[in-house]
Amino acid sequence: MGGKKYRETHRxxxxxxxxxxxxxxxxxxxxxxKDYNKKNQSKINKRALEYYYxHRxxxxxxxxxxxRVRRVPLKEKCELCGAxxxxxxxxxxxxxxxxxxxxxxxxxxxxxxxPKVKAKLKKVCENPDCRREFASIRSDARFCSRKCEWKVWxxxxxxxxxxTIQ
Ligand SMILES: [Zn+2]
Ligand SMILES: [Zn+2]
Numbered sequence: 294m295g296g297k298k299y300r301e302t303h304r305x306x307x308x309x310x311x312x313x314x315x316x317x318x319x320x321x322x323x324x325x326x327k328d329y330n331k332k333n334q335s336k337i338n339k340r341a342l343e344y345y346y347x348h349r350x351x352x353x354x355x356x357x358x359x360x361r362v363r364r365v366p367l368k369e370k371c372e373l374c375g376a377x378x379x380x381x382x383x384x385x386x387x388x389x390x391x392x393x394x395x396x397x398x399x400x401x402x403x404x405x406x407x408p409k410v411k412a413k414l415k416k417v418c419e420n421p422d423c424r425r426e427f428a429s430i431r432s433d434a435r436f437c438s439r440k441c442e443w444k445v446w447x448x449x450x451x452x453x454x455x456x457t458i459q
Contacts, residue, residue, distance in 0.1 A: 362393055371397035373404075420445050 300307060315322050330337060345352065367380050376397040383396045383404060396404065416434055418425045420441035427437035436442040 365393050368395040371395060371400055373397075373400045376400070 362382055362384060365382060367382060369380075370377055371380060372394050373396055376399070379398040380395050381398055381401050382393040383401055384393050415426055415428055418427060418437035418441050419435040420437075422444070423437060423441050425437045427434075436445065
C-alpha cells in the first residue's frame, strides 16, 4: 500500500494539515474526540497502561527531570552562540536531571547538527553488525537507528526463548 511510508515521509506536512483542520472544525473535533473516548475508554486505559509499563524505565527519569529542571537557573547567554534572547534549558541526559545547558531557541533546534556539539554527542552503534558512528542528544542512546535497536532486541529475545526451552 505504501500508506505508512507516505505518512512517515510527509509527517510534518500531515501534522500541519491536521492542525489546520482542527482549527477550522474545533467543535466537531472535540465532540468526536469526546464520543470516541467515551466509547473506547477501556481500550484507551489499557493502551496507556501498556505504554506506561513498557516504557516506565525511560519515562520515570524524564518526568522527574522535567519537574526538577525548572528550578535550575538559566545563564544569561546561549552557551553556544552567545545570544541573549529566547533562552531555554537543554537537557542532554534525563538520567542526570540537573545537568543542563543554556541555549537559545535557535541553537536548541539545530543542536544535534552543530559540529562542536556533534563531536560531544558522538556515539557508536551497539549493534555488533553495524558499529556505525552517530550523534544523539540522548546520552543513553545506544543504537544508530530503530532498525539496529530492534535487531539487537529481537536477537536477545530469541536467545532468552532458547534458554527457557532448554
Ligand atoms: Zn544560540
Ligand atoms: Zn546501527
